[in-house]
Amino acid sequence: MTIQILSLRKKDLDKIIEIENESFVNSWTINDYINEMTHNPFAYYLKLIDKDSQEIMGFVGFYIMFEHAEISKIAIAKKYRGYKLSKLLLTDVIKRISLANCENITLEVRVSNIVAINLYQKLGFEIINTRKKYYPDGEDAYLMNKNLREED
Template identity: 50%
Template sequence: MTIEPLLKEDLDSIILLEQELYLKPWQKKDFLYELEENPFAYYFKLVDNQKIIGYMGFWITFDIAQITKISICKAYQGKKLSYILMQDLEKRVRLAHCKSLSLEVRVSNQVAIHVYQKCGFKIETLRKDYYDNHEDAYLMVKELKTNDHFSDRNEL
């Protein structure tokens, strides 16, 4: 498996994954904006045997990183691949000298919340009616101390 920059040519595969995973998937134009116009955006794909099986995205503004996407196709879920993406993402934002990493997650997504907590994220606040279906979101944050590195946790 490899983690590689997401390219415009990958978007048809990414859109299929979005449709598989989300009730309100991003459209191709959303990804195009991120890849071509947003100077703060970074997107990567997880590839296994030349097939895109996951992807992640984040923004870096000054010393803060915000995760926008972290997704694994259903056939590969439960194999700790989200952890691999999170570990890679954290290494990248540390290299950019970010001091914190944040994300929003649906309060109903207990599996993701558990993974993020295992990766060192803490629930900071509740964002009421955050999603278009009025579901709340947790804002989760991980402070990135210079001597605090992402550890390999066997329990994930």
């Protein structure tokens, strides 16, 4: 299988919402994505596809705000989980963010999301704080950070 990582287009959003709905409790709608892609100058969205079938297997969203970057979303379709695809996608994103000269990357993750916490720790993110009742259902979030400058 040949993997490609490309910019997300509006025509992709039906599939993105399908993956979104099987991945998150508080899912974004198509309009949330359209708003972000149209009006947020700091936002980037990438899809991970199988080049042969053109099937979207996952996606990621991130913000580059001058010297700081933030991962806002990452999800892999259920049937493709466990094949190191998120690691591949996030490694690519970290490279892009490093090339934009950012100093660090942060993200929030549910304290119960052990799979995602493992993924982020594998890629050099550290827990730096807990945000109490961060999610609408009352769950706490870990704030995680990855410094980029110390790897120069």
